[in-house]
Amino acid sequence: MIEASLDLQKAVRSRLVASTEVLGQVPSAHILDRNSRPEVFPCILIGESQTLAGAGLSRLRHDVFADLHIWAEEPGLATVKTIAGAIRSALRDGRWTLDHHHVADLYIQQERFLRDPDGIHSHGVMTLRAHLVEVS
Numbered sequence: 487m488i489e490a491s492l493d494l495q496k497a498v499r500s501r502l503v504a505s506t507e508v509l510g511q512v513p514s515a516h517i518l519d520r521n522s523r524p525e526v527f528p529c530i531l532i533g534e535s536q537t538l539a540g541a542g543l544s545r546l547r548h549d550v551f552a553d554l555h556i557w558a559e560e561p562g563l564a565t566v567k568t569i570a571g572a573i574r575s576a577l578r579d580g581r582w583t584l585d586h587h588h589v590a591d592l593y594i595q596q597e598r599f600l601r602d603p604d605g606i607h608s609h610g611v612m613t614l615r616a617h618l619v620e621v622s
Contacts, residue, residue: 591617
């Protein structure tokens with residue numbers, strides 16, 4: 487069985503690269519899972535995640551928190567907020583298909599928008615919360 491947050495990560499990236507609204511803001515090659523400061527702008531970095539045990543005696547339910555980091559080269563925050571709106575639309579539309587889990591619920595837990603201290607870049611962090619159930 488694949489770990490719940492990895493299953494969700496794959497589905498989120500697939501959803502983002504399939505969205506014309508997201509791709510109008512960020513090229514698909516700039517939607518990455520990596521551990522370094524971004525080198526290309528704008529970009530979406532698939533970030534940290536946390537999986538918690540969900541309710542139920544069968545222990546097949548999981549609560550997953552996953553961060554998406556949005557980066558742009560601008561002194562303000564308009565671009566990262568626009569990209570966040572495109573991501574919100576992409577995640578809201580349609581049914582979710584994961585390889586090993588059913589999505590009982592998925593929503594954006596919070597969004598934070600930050601000015602980078604270098605004065606050149608802006609950064610947004612979008613935290614997703616998903617309630618997943620293992621399927622066989």
